[in-house]
Amino acid sequence: MTIQYSIAIDRHHDGNFGDADEEISGRVIALRWRLGMGRAYDSLAEPSWARITMLNADGAFSPERNRLQSGTRVRIQSITGGVSRTHFTGVISHIEPDEGDLGRKQALIHLQDIQPWLADSPARLKPQIDVTADAVIAELLDGAILRRPALAGYCLIDLAGYNRIDSARIFPPANGQRRLQPGKSRFAYVGDWWHDSTSARQAIGEVAASERGRFYLDREGRAIYLNRHHTLIQRTIVARFDDNMSGMDYSYGEWRLNQIAMLMTPREIGASGTLLWSLRSAQRIAQRSEVEMNLRLVDGRDQPVGLLEFERLLTRFQLGPELGGQAIDAGVAAEVVQLGTTSVRLRVVNQSRREVFLTALQLFGKPLYRGDRLEVSVADGEGMHVYGLKRLALDLPALSDIETAQAFASYELARRKHPRGTIQTLQLKARDHLPAALGASLFQRIRIRETQTGHGERDYFIVGEAHHVHDGGARHDVTWTLEPADSTRFVIVNNSRINSQDEVIAPY
Numbered sequence: 001m002t003i004q005y006s007i008a009i010d011r012h013h014d015g016n017f018g019d020a021d022e023e024i025s026g027r028v029i030a031l032r033w034r035l036g037m038g039r040a041y042d043s044l045a046e047p048s049w050a051r052i053t054m055l056n057a058d059g060a061f062s063p064e065r066n067r068l069q070s071g072t073r074v075r076i077q078s079i080t081g082g083v084s085r086t087h088f089t090g091v092i093s094h095i096e097p098d099e100g101d102l103g104r105k106q107a108l109i110h111l112q113d114i115q116p117w118l119a120d121s122p123a124r125l126k127p128q129i130d131v132t133a134d135a136v137i138a139e140l141l142d143g144a145i146l147r148r149p150a151l152a153g154y155c156l157i158d159l160a161g162y163n164r165i166d167s168a169r170i171f172p173p174a175n176g177q178r179r180l181q182p183g184k185s186r187f188a189y190v191g192d193w194w195h196d197s198t199s200a201r202q203a204i205g206e207v208a209a210s211e212r213g214r215f216y217l218d219r220e221g222r223a224i225y226l227n228r229h230h231t232l233i234q235r236t237i238v239a240r241f242d243d244n245m246s247g248m249d250y251s252y253g254e255w256r257l258n259q260i261a262m263l264m265t266p267r268e269i270g271a272s273g274t275l276l277w278s279l280r281s282a283q284r285i286a287q288r289s290e291v292e293m294n295l296r297l298v299d300g301r302d303q304p305v306g307l308l309e310f311e312r313l314l315t316r317f318q319l320g321p322e323l324g325g326q327a328i329d330a331g332v333a334a335e336v337v338q339l340g341t342t343s344v345r346l347r348v349v350n351q352s353r354r355e356v357f358l359t360a361l362q363l364f365g366k367p368l369y370r371g372d373r374l375e376v377s378v379a380d381g382e383g384m385h386v387y388g389l390k391r392l393a394l395d396l397p398a399l400s401d402i403e404t405a406q407a408f409a410s411y412e413l414a415r416r417k418h419p420r421g422t423i424q425t426l427q428l429k430a431r432d433h434l435p436a437a438l439g440a441s442l443f444q445r446i447r448i449r450e451t452q453t454g455h456g457e458r459d460y461f462i463v464g465e466a467h468h469v470h471d472g473g474a475r476h477d478v479t480w481t482l483e484p485a486d487s488t489r490f491v492i493v494n495n496s497r498i499n500s501q502d503e504v505i506a507p508y
Helices: 115-120 133-143 200-211 381-387 402-416
Strands: 004-009 028-036 049-055 073-080 083-097 106-112 128-131 178-180 187-190 214-217 223-226 237-242 247-252 259-264 267-269 274-278 283-285 289-296 306-318 332-339 343-350 356-370 374-379 391-395 421-429 445-450 455-470 475-484
Touching: 004 028, 028 083, 028 214, 049 073, 049 083, 115 200, 128 133, 133 178, 133 187, 133 200, 133 223, 187 200, 200 214, 247 445, 259 402, 283 289, 283 343, 306 332, 306 343, 332 356, 343 356, 374 402, 391 402, 421 445, 421 455
Parallel strands: 178 223, 237 445, 259 391
Antiparallel strands: 004 073, 028 049, 028 455, 049 106, 073 083, 083 106, 128 187, 214 223, 247 421, 259 374, 267 356, 274 356, 283 356, 289 343, 306 356, 332 343, 421 475, 445 455, 455 475
């Protein structure tokens, strides 16, 4: 069956790809793209990317000759038997046109997902108390600086074509498309370990890891969060392979573990009215000016201190920098702009016609202190002595209770303590495995059997997918990154045989 490919650029920034000038498939030479996790058991996906090689003899894809903005959305689709499938949706990161009149005259368009933007956005949130992972991730996504999927029809101040207040809409509160499963754990406190340098992407990864969940971007470019039960209850097989794959990477015993350590952090609530930050030296504020300040809340060891409750801010403005000088109140002020979990952003205003000095600034509130990390560990003594020690330590910063840490460690040990053969990646050609090669995607379940290695029939989840379309579209090679599916080893109510000796009750 012939595979057709549709590559389209949203030139009009309206979220659609159907206009006549947006289809560029006829000029595409080759395609590459990748989505999902870098390896099995990861909680945070690698940034998705794509590369499109274009014919560019007329300079249509040389942005300085013909305008093609970074940030413009691009979609890759396939069509077989009247069925259209989206494979990648991202934005232009940068373009590399060939130079010179005698060269290939091609252009390489680089695409990305939103994760590089998340990596550049600071993780500044109000205090997160008694929350689930999905709620925190939603706040981080909404607080990040992201290019919206559609710009047309919305108001962008000072940008020509988008600044018509009377005919444009304001962006909705949700920052981008997402599908977030409810988290299974409730975290007492989240974010009290973040520094100013902590990015939204890093924070999302830490929260997902603390829940033992997964965060990635799907083929539509949507942010996806799966809670830790997803792979236990997802039983549908979307594809089967029995000695008919084009290649695979297999190893025996690599993923075994017999000692698991979970690092957790106990907390202690401080007293109300605690002095959390104090100005050390006078600061000059120029006449008719505004200054923004970010106050980092740290303890004596320069470790972040959480802000459970903000109570008051005391300030003193003077005409000179010396303490005890003439104080002034007119035309000067310091106000809180944003309350973070471990920081407070202030705006200091001097509306007077002379410079002033901020000589005193004190912030009071109720702090949350982090104690020394505890290590909760479980071990398989028999496996340690028979197979040799293989240890894993996981840092779960949002976790604060021992019982949950013990359950996580017991689960990881139960599913990985015995050496076994595992397939890490599977390679196939689209022409041999339609529609699986095109239709099967992230966190769908497949079944594999391979005779030469003796690998019996077992289930895996696709956790990463890479595609290469070349030879004018005649060849489409697919590589899946795999993770063993474990739900057949644990009891699932209404699905498992309770009296089976091969199944145990999942500890979480």
